[in-house]
Structure formats: structure tokens, C-alpha cells
Amino acid sequence: MMDGTESVDVAVTAYPPFPPTPPPPVLTSSTREMLKATLVQLEAPPPSTGQALLKSAFVRRLAMSGEELEAVRARLRQAEGDGARSGDGQGEPVPDEVFELLGAGAPTFAAHGTAAADCATTPPASAFTAVPMAALTAVGNALIEVRRAAAAAPGAESESQSQSQSQSAESELALRAAVVATRSLEANSVAPNIGWINLERMEMAPAGLERGELIATIPLAPLEETAVTHKEWSVQTKEFSSIVTDSLENTSETGVTDNTELAQSTSSQAQHSNQFNVTGTVRGGIPVISGSASSSFTAQDSTSQSATESTKHATELTKKASSRAKQEHKVTISTTTVTGSSESSTRTLRNPSQTDAVRIDYFSLMRKWRVRLYRYGLRLTYDLVVAEPGAALRKSYKELEALRRQIGPFQFDVPHSEITDKILTEQHETQPHHLVLGERYGAVVPDPPLPPSPPQFSVDAPDSDETRIFTPEPLDIPDGYRIKTLTLWFNSASRTGDEYKYHLEVVGSSYEITEAYGSHGPIELTLPQWGSFQLHATGKVPISFRLGYNRHTSLKVVAQVEEIPVGGEPAPGADPVNTRVREKWQAAVWNALRDAAQNQYYSQQQDVAARISALEEKINNVDTLTLRREESDEVMKGVLRALLGPGFDFMPEKVVKLFIAAGVDLEHGIGFDGNSLGWSAADWAVFRQHESDVRFLNQAIEWENVVTFLYSYFWDVPPSWDFVRQIQHADANRQAFLRAGCARVVLTVRKGWEQEWVKFVEGGFHHQDPPPSQPPPYYLSIAKEVAAYDDRNYPGIPPANPGRSAVRLEDAVYTTCATPLAPNPTDPNGPVTIKVESAAGFLVGSTVVIDVADERGIQEAQTIVAVNTDRGQIVVGKLSRPHSPSPSAIPVLQPGTKGALIAEWNEYTPSSGTDIAITSNLGTIA
Known part of the structure; x- marks a missing residue:
């Protein structure tokens, strides 16, 4: 905008009132989207059976020897006999089958919990499906008592003190391992690992402009003239957006939008909130994760607890973003001209009336946004905790710390007294020691002085x-x-x-x-x-x-x-080596050694400084997408270790030997470039031993939508606290990942894999294993319900992150019915007319969902065969169950590809426009 000055006469004219205008249209074609999700923890008592992976991991951590197993059996049998005689009946007896199962794996462990090399004979996880949790807890508590007694027992007299101390330390470690494993089993068995995540989407569409608050007012007396300067500017605050995105992404994402954009401010506000809270970060397309209180699997509609908390979180997020945008956009109007500013415009206002005063009011124009929160999908989740998720990524920081410790002032610690021309045979030297020092520091040292000729x-x-x-x-x-x-x-x-x-x-x-x-x-x-x-x-x-x-x-x-001796005359019989001549020679040798060591040290310091600079550049100059990919890989590694146990190796030793035999460069990963590997069928069997497990886990889990909750450094081992706490990185998310002591990982189960996943984690087997005789019924029913609910309420939705480029997403149509419904009395498979509050928007051939999903199990989906909009009637092909409007009206939902609308509200952000009014009505000014 060019600076300019113009004169404007303000005419005082009475205008008739404007007729009411219809509301402006919503620009749906300019809708911005932000994906969101709400985690819901399952509120249900843990089943008595199942949780096979948890039980199998507990047994592996106990690592009982055969002798300890017999001692545990004897202790429990004695406790059962004492309880039967006293009549207290405390606890259920541990079945013999449990001891037989534990005994199958006991020979693979040495005493005091040291795992043997071969774990192939350990029972599979599926073997622990039917084992009662109370029985394993009793075994763990009994093992604690056995190991506590062993740790308190004195060592054998024939043993040495060092052997006794070593065995005592091993006993203490074994006791601690049993305590930690048992307490972990008790804690993890109480809170269910199964939950679900509601996939949601916020849509923000421009919905017109409205006059905002009063910016300035200029009164003009009759025939008064004044100069008015209008200056407008925008203040852009990068805050955390520049931390989590690199410059290329910042340009492509923010370069084409105004800094008052609601969607952009909301995304920045979400990033801002994540920096100061222990919130979830997702490794995929869902940038905003909110948690919800535990609840049972009922009432997943817009009135449910999870929907209410999700709506509260979303509205709070957009309100903060709207306020943020308002602070970033400012307009000032002053009555003085500011020169030298390319953004200022000056005009002269004149009141031509000789009798009437006028008032010129400046108003901001606010952009109105219609914000809608849709729930478009439901996924099964599985929780687990991963220790030290960023441990492997800290190696560069360890190397960096070691290099930085080498930077410091030069110090030369060789004393003068160490310089001698003697051969120190006790140090295995074959030449005079001063020559050894010269070779060590790369110095040319003078020879010792010879006796002078007699004067x-x-x-x-x-x-x-x-x-x-x-x-x-x-x-x-x-x-x-x-x-x-x-x-x-x-x-x-x-x-x-x-x-x-x-x-x-x-x-x-x-x-x-x-x-x-x-x-x-x-x-x-x-x-x-x-x-x-x-x-x-x-x-x-x-x-x-x-x-x-x-x-x-x-x-x-x-x-x-x-x-001449130094320090007085030498003692009788002593060798007077401490003389002025020798002291001078030692000083000459010391100076030569020091100069050489100093040059060597400064050369090393330059090399260390160059290595530090290169390592810092390697750490910091990594694009954002690569950082997120590395973090996702580390999370996946921790999940695989937690799920598959110590029997699973990313690269088994036998496979490494096969690679060596094939001539693979193991250090650089170069190989397999020949015409044939030369492997036999047995070699290929070894290579593919974990193929089914890896394929199952990668197919059953939406790794692109894994939610990670990071916990701070103090969840790590205390000796590493100081080091971990001081790790710094330019990317805030990478810094939090590196400092995390542990992480709660919420795995999102891919649509269609719910039942297989529950069979795997609760029964220890998946689709390639034979079916169990008694599958875990409770969690399996939950998995079926999640899959069925998603099919009924959100038909046609892709598994996650629906694309907008293929088809236009349509809204759902919702109404209610206030009269009881029942199947056709004459023909159970015949059509049924439903009297609804409004039939507008319902289409023939579409599927409608009738009633809510709860413990009654009466929700059903039927096809519309006729619609009478005037009478408010919908005719469905049939009804399978009766439905009652008590205590509230029966909901009838025609699902849209957008999902179910659970909340709608408006937000306002400033625009670049300004509205001017002359002598406006004071009662209408905000």
C-alpha cells in the first residue's frame, strides 16, 4: 500500500433502516480439517482367564530353577494344609497342572534367575491362557519367601569370603526380581489393557463476516477538519510451530495462509499444549489426542461421556486458538500522520455541516467459523509400557559428552623427579627412562650431562x-x-x-x-x-x-x-643425583617434553572440536520426517520386545551365521548381490522362523496411528538421571523422546483384526495357530462389539484418515422417534413405518441405524424403502426388534461419510478488513 493523502467530505444523511439480511452461506468448499482422537479406557473387571502374554512374561521374569520350584510347591502345600486345619480357607489351592507347566520351563533357567542359552523348551504363551491369575500370584509370593530365606541363610564355612559375598549379591538380585515381577503382575492384571479409541475430525468452514468490536471513534464538530492515519499490521508469533516443522514444511504449510487462520492457530495451539503436558503424540495422521475417563462399552453416541469430554477438549482448543489469532492481528488508528511507513494511509476528514456534529466509528471485521466435531470411526486399542524408548538414540549424546569432556585446559602431569637416565626394569623398559618419555610425547630430549674435564x-x-x-x-x-x-x-x-x-x-x-x-x-x-x-x-x-x-x-x-647438591649435603652413602647440573638437565628435558605434549594436545583439541562440530551437525541437521520415523522405529522395537519376549530376536544368531556363510559385509550391511545365496531348505527354515509373527504384528496394528505417552527421565534408573536430564535437541518432540524414562504405548488395532488381536494377547496365539479349546470370552466379545459398532454407525469409512480428494464427504442425518416401534405384526419381514420428528434429508436406499448401542443389544441397521417428508415418516424394509422411547426418544441416524456429528459451535477470528460507520447507534456497538 502506497502512502497518500486525500480529502473526504463527510455528508450527514439520514438513511432508512436496512432490511434484515439472510445469514451468509457457509463456504463448505473452503473447509479446513483437523484429525482428532479420544482414548477411552475400558472399565471392566479383568477376566479370570486370558492375558496369556502378561502371564508368560511374568513366568520368564521369575526364572525359577527346579529346586526353587519344588520349594515353592512344598511351601504352598504346607500353607494349604495349615489353612484347612484352621478352617480359614484363605485362597484357592494351586492346581498341580500349574506346577507341571512351570516345571516345563524351569530346566532352561539356572539358579537365581540366570537364563540359559536355549529357551526353546519354554512353554508357549498360549499355554498360560487357562491358568488362574490367583495361582500365579500365589506362586510369585511363595517364591519371594523362598528367596528371602535363601538370602538370609549364612554361607558355607568352606567358601571364601569373596564367593560368599558374590552368592549373597546374586541372592539379593534374585529376590528383587521376584518382588518386582510379582508386584507388576498384580498391578497389570487389575487394569485392563484393552480399550478403544474414537476417531474424530474437526471441520472448520468460513461462515461469513460480522462487525466486530469498536476500534476507534473520531468526533467532528460542525465544519471541523482533521487528518486521520490508518495503519494496519500483523504480528506473527512462530512459537512452537518452528520447532516441530522444518523450514521447507513451514513454507509449504504457512506461506499461503494468513496468520489469523483458525486451522493454523489451532494446530499451533495443539503443539503448544503438548510441550507443557504429558500428552500423547501420535506417529501418523492424528495430531491431537485427548484422553477420557474409563467407561463401559455403552452409549457411544453424542451424549456419551467420551463424546462430552472430547467436545470440551475440542472447544477449549479452538477458543485458545481464536484468542491466539486475535492477539496476532492488531489495528491502530491515530489522528497523527506517521511518515516513513509504507503501510500507513492518511486522509483528511471534513464535516461540511454548519450545525450538526458527526461521529465516525471504525469497527473490525471478524471472520466467523463454523466448527463441527465428527466421530467417524472406532478402533480397538491395547496398552503397554515400554522402558527407555529413546535409549538407542542416546548413543550419539554419550559420544558427544565423552568428546566434550576432553575439551579443557592443557595439563602436563609429569614431575621433574620422574625424569631420570636410569633404565626402569620394573616397568619393563629397555632404555633410559628419559628416552621412553621422549618417545611417548614425540619430543627430542637432551642427553644427561657428562662430568667435565678437571680445570x-x-x-x-x-x-x-x-x-x-x-x-x-x-x-x-x-x-x-x-x-x-x-x-x-x-x-x-x-x-x-x-x-x-x-x-x-x-x-x-x-x-x-x-x-x-x-x-x-x-x-x-x-x-x-x-x-x-x-x-x-x-x-x-x-x-x-x-x-x-x-x-x-x-x-x-x-x-x-x-x-653442587640441591637442598644441602646428601646423606652419607646416598647417591647425590639431586644436583644443580642434573636439575638443569631435568628442566631442559621437562621443557622439551612439555612443549611436545602441548603441541600434541592442541592438535588433539582441534580434532576433538571438529568431531564435536560434525556430531552436533549430524544430530541437529535432520529433517522432521526423519526424526519422527526414527522415533517410530524405536517405539516399534520396544513393542516387539514387550509382546514377543526374550525368545524373539530381531536377528537370531543362527541367521547371523548364515549371513557370514553367504559372505555378507556385516559391518556395512552389504551382501546378497550374487546369483545364489547357497542356502539349504533348513537354512531358509531358520531364516523364516519369526516370519509369521512379524507379518501378523505389522498387519494387525495401525503403526501409522500408534499413540505414545512419554514419561519423564525420573522413570528411568537413577544413575542416568543427570545425563538424561541434560540432553538437548532443537526439535522439542525429539528432546522429549530422548529424555523419556518410559512410555505408555497405545496400539491401534486395524479394522477387521479385532478378534485376531484379542486371541493373540489374551490367548497367546494368532490366526496361523490352531484354535484354542477355550478362547477368552470376555475380551473377545468386546472386540466383536467394537468391530460391529464401527460397521453399524460408520459404514463406508476407510480404516483411518479418510481422504477428501476421492469423494465429497457428506453429513449424517439425525432425527428421533417418540412412539414405540415393533416388527410388522402381519409379516415379520415386512416394512415398518416410523413416525419421526423430521424426515428431511433421509434418502431411499440408504441405511439407517435405529436406537443406541448399549447392554440391551437392540440397536439395528435397516434400509429405507420410502420417505414422506410432509408427514414426517420413514419406511424401513423391516424391524428385527421392538424399541421403546422410554426414557428418551428413539434416535434414528442415517450415517454419512463424515461420520456422526457430536458437537457444533462457532469461533471468530479477525480479518484484514475494517468497517466504517457514521454516527452509528450506540446501542448496537459492542
Whole structure:
């Protein structure tokens, strides 16, 4: 919109009232849909038989040995005898058949619950169908007492203390396993796993525009003129939608709609709610899941408890979404012009009247939405709990944590005292230790210092008749060394032989000699008798001589040196290795080692940082669909483990050996590219041993509509809490999945597989197994009822997620009958006329459902043969049962492809339009 200014004269004219206008049409062609579902837990007492998978898993977790089984039998038989004598009659006796069944699997387990390698002899799950739940509970409690007594018993005296402690720990673990298994059986057997899920759909269609609230009002006095600026903008808040969808999906889904779209805001609100509540997430096409209280399988119409709670949840969701859309769209009107804004328009308003004042009112235009909630299908469900659903996906985070722990300041922990030129044979070294350290850190280290040559001088003194001082060049003592001994040799003669004797004195010492001639030495000047001359002297050591009457005098001084010890004189007999020279060498070696280790460390840090960056990019830069697929796979793995037990392997060891024999690259999964595998019929039998189980589970379950309730990290083992709690991911759903300690998984049974599924979970067999002699009757009847109810109430509905592109979905037609109905008295198979409240919308040839589905079992579906709209009559081909309008009218439903309408309401969202009125009636302004 370009900025512009125009002048408008406001004329005051009296208009007659507008005639009433018909309501605007509903744009059904612009209907938006959102799929929804309501979970309903079955409210029914658990059957005494059935629950075969639960019982089989309980026996596997007990892992009783043969000795423990006999001890349990003896304890229970003793308790039964005591009860019979006391007459209390507590509990039913455990049949011998139960012990025989448990004994069939006992040899496959070692003592204290360690499973043996071969589990092929364990009884199948179907064998536990008829076993009473009370009998297995009694066995579990008795095993707890047996293992508690074994854990409290002292160990044998001949055993060592470590063996005794090991057996005590095993006993405690076995006792804990029995307690957990028994308590889990008691808890899981009370709440039924069977339930159902109502498939629902919210339809939101535009239903016209209505004047909304007053935005602004501008009063104009007679002949007054004012400038008005109209500015409109929209504030878009991404919130959680940008978390759960990637940029490509965001563009394709939101780029073509206004941010005030009710359907879009409702979807965003549903995502917002899921982030802060322990709510269900579905791995398929149903984005919104709500729960309902437990109820029996009756009254699944629009007045049922589940329908009421679903309607409440849906209306709350759309109301919050409507409020959200209102907050995102704002309009302001001011009487000042704002320059520099491309969205502002300025116009001048003038009241031409000289006597009358006018008022200009601005109103928002609200879009009205008709929201309908349909219930279009019913599916059987099965609940189970999966531990650590995201455990396999945490491996990357474990590797990331290990890499991050390597990042830190450089530390060099080699002390100077460890640097030595000795060969440490106790550490299996074959060369000096300083060379070993150099190879370890990749450093070139200096060799240890060698003893220096003894400092000395040999000079000729000048002849002299008078006594004078002669000082040769000083001795240069190497750094780090000191004089140990100082030895003097000299040869001299007098001036005139024996008549004058020469004199030699070492200045600073007590050595002094007067002779006619001769050679002298060695004289150790550092001895105490000579005053310990220059003992331990260092650096430049001058030596002066006082000479007189000497001829042909030659002097030689040799100094023996030693390393200067650090920290005082070494103890007698000790090796004085801690010297200044060696300390300097150790410092040189340490510096070389440190520099090499630092370079090596920084190189490793760069490599670790690069690996961290690559791993973080690998974790975060994954599209949303791939994330959801990975999570679905992990949920499926946990479900298969829970249902099929330890006897089921995703890849059995025998099959792995077949792959190795076929030359398959096991690490990269490359193989089977030859002309033949070379497998025998027996090999193929091993390969296909679980084929029927996998095929059955994938066909019987709608894996695209599996509902998952995630529970937080504290449902996991406590040692992992700190690690799991700190896992972060850019996708909020993936982060919640990774942090989940366990998950409640609600499996949706595919339409048509209800009876087979109940036979599997309650009887331990499926369609490829022989039929049982006594199938579980209660849950099987529930499964039949669910399948029949869906067929009666929702004919023609696809199994899930009905497509809108193939056919137009039609509404159901609903009416009631207030008179009693009965089959044709003259012809039981003849037509029956039904007097209804309204026959509008009913079609000849369509099927109508009469009455409600409840425990009476009188609901029936019949075909319409005639319709009289004027008289309000429907004629059906026949009636099979009588129907009474007491206590309420008899419902008559002609199902539509949309399903049954259970609720309808309106919502309002702001549009981009603005309405203007001149001197509007104040009584009509909201």
C-alpha cells in the first residue's frame, strides 16, 4: 500500500433502516480439517482367564530353577494344609497342572534367575491362557519367601569370603526380581489393557463476516477538519510451530495462509499444549489426542461421556486458538500522520455541516467459523509400557559428552623427579627412562650431562729477587660444579744455590715453604691442614702465589670438581643425583617434553572440536520426517520386545551365521548381490522362523496411528538421571523422546483384526495357530462389539484418515422417534413405518441405524424403502426388534461419510478488513 493523502467530505444523511439480511452461506468448499482422537479406557473387571502374554512374561521374569520350584510347591502345600486345619480357607489351592507347566520351563533357567542359552523348551504363551491369575500370584509370593530365606541363610564355612559375598549379591538380585515381577503382575492384571479409541475430525468452514468490536471513534464538530492515519499490521508469533516443522514444511504449510487462520492457530495451539503436558503424540495422521475417563462399552453416541469430554477438549482448543489469532492481528488508528511507513494511509476528514456534529466509528471485521466435531470411526486399542524408548538414540549424546569432556585446559602431569637416565626394569623398559618419555610425547630430549674435564693450569713464574705476588689466570669452574680437591705441583731453584733459599707461599692458605731448590707435590690445598683452601669454590677461582729469590719456577694446579647438591649435603652413602647440573638437565628435558605434549594436545583439541562440530551437525541437521520415523522405529522395537519376549530376536544368531556363510559385509550391511545365496531348505527354515509373527504384528496394528505417552527421565534408573536430564535437541518432540524414562504405548488395532488381536494377547496365539479349546470370552466379545459398532454407525469409512480428494464427504442425518416401534405384526419381514420428528434429508436406499448401542443389544441397521417428508415418516424394509422411547426418544441416524456429528459451535477470528460507520447507534456497538 502506497502512502497518500486525500480529502473526504463527510455528508450527514439520514438513511432508512436496512432490511434484515439472510445469514451468509457457509463456504463448505473452503473447509479446513483437523484429525482428532479420544482414548477411552475400558472399565471392566479383568477376566479370570486370558492375558496369556502378561502371564508368560511374568513366568520368564521369575526364572525359577527346579529346586526353587519344588520349594515353592512344598511351601504352598504346607500353607494349604495349615489353612484347612484352621478352617480359614484363605485362597484357592494351586492346581498341580500349574506346577507341571512351570516345571516345563524351569530346566532352561539356572539358579537365581540366570537364563540359559536355549529357551526353546519354554512353554508357549498360549499355554498360560487357562491358568488362574490367583495361582500365579500365589506362586510369585511363595517364591519371594523362598528367596528371602535363601538370602538370609549364612554361607558355607568352606567358601571364601569373596564367593560368599558374590552368592549373597546374586541372592539379593534374585529376590528383587521376584518382588518386582510379582508386584507388576498384580498391578497389570487389575487394569485392563484393552480399550478403544474414537476417531474424530474437526471441520472448520468460513461462515461469513460480522462487525466486530469498536476500534476507534473520531468526533467532528460542525465544519471541523482533521487528518486521520490508518495503519494496519500483523504480528506473527512462530512459537512452537518452528520447532516441530522444518523450514521447507513451514513454507509449504504457512506461506499461503494468513496468520489469523483458525486451522493454523489451532494446530499451533495443539503443539503448544503438548510441550507443557504429558500428552500423547501420535506417529501418523492424528495430531491431537485427548484422553477420557474409563467407561463401559455403552452409549457411544453424542451424549456419551467420551463424546462430552472430547467436545470440551475440542472447544477449549479452538477458543485458545481464536484468542491466539486475535492477539496476532492488531489495528491502530491515530489522528497523527506517521511518515516513513509504507503501510500507513492518511486522509483528511471534513464535516461540511454548519450545525450538526458527526461521529465516525471504525469497527473490525471478524471472520466467523463454523466448527463441527465428527466421530467417524472406532478402533480397538491395547496398552503397554515400554522402558527407555529413546535409549538407542542416546548413543550419539554419550559420544558427544565423552568428546566434550576432553575439551579443557592443557595439563602436563609429569614431575621433574620422574625424569631420570636410569633404565626402569620394573616397568619393563629397555632404555633410559628419559628416552621412553621422549618417545611417548614425540619430543627430542637432551642427553644427561657428562662430568667435565678437571680445570687446571700449568705456568712458569717470573724470576724474582724480591718478594712479589704472582697470579696466573683463574681456574674456570663449570656452572653447577664446585671444587672438591685442589692439588698443587711446583719446581723451583734459589738465586745462588744454597746461599739464598727461595720462598713460595699460597696466598690465602697456610701452605708456605722455603727451600734451596727442588720439586714438590702433590700438595692437596683443600685439606684442613692447609686451611681447606678454595674448598667448594665455584665460578672463576683465582690462585695467587707470593714468590721470592726464585729461579726457574714452574707451577701446576689441578682442581677436581663435583656437582653442587640441591637442598644441602646428601646423606652419607646416598647417591647425590639431586644436583644443580642434573636439575638443569631435568628442566631442559621437562621443557622439551612439555612443549611436545602441548603441541600434541592442541592438535588433539582441534580434532576433538571438529568431531564435536560434525556430531552436533549430524544430530541437529535432520529433517522432521526423519526424526519422527526414527522415533517410530524405536517405539516399534520396544513393542516387539514387550509382546514377543526374550525368545524373539530381531536377528537370531543362527541367521547371523548364515549371513557370514553367504559372505555378507556385516559391518556395512552389504551382501546378497550374487546369483545364489547357497542356502539349504533348513537354512531358509531358520531364516523364516519369526516370519509369521512379524507379518501378523505389522498387519494387525495401525503403526501409522500408534499413540505414545512419554514419561519423564525420573522413570528411568537413577544413575542416568543427570545425563538424561541434560540432553538437548532443537526439535522439542525429539528432546522429549530422548529424555523419556518410559512410555505408555497405545496400539491401534486395524479394522477387521479385532478378534485376531484379542486371541493373540489374551490367548497367546494368532490366526496361523490352531484354535484354542477355550478362547477368552470376555475380551473377545468386546472386540466383536467394537468391530460391529464401527460397521453399524460408520459404514463406508476407510480404516483411518479418510481422504477428501476421492469423494465429497457428506453429513449424517439425525432425527428421533417418540412412539414405540415393533416388527410388522402381519409379516415379520415386512416394512415398518416410523413416525419421526423430521424426515428431511433421509434418502431411499440408504441405511439407517435405529436406537443406541448399549447392554440391551437392540440397536439395528435397516434400509429405507420410502420417505414422506410432509408427514414426517420413514419406511424401513423391516424391524428385527421392538424399541421403546422410554426414557428418551428413539434416535434414528442415517450415517454419512463424515461420520456422526457430536458437537457444533462457532469461533471468530479477525480479518484484514475494517468497517466504517457514521454516527452509528450506540446501542448496537459492542
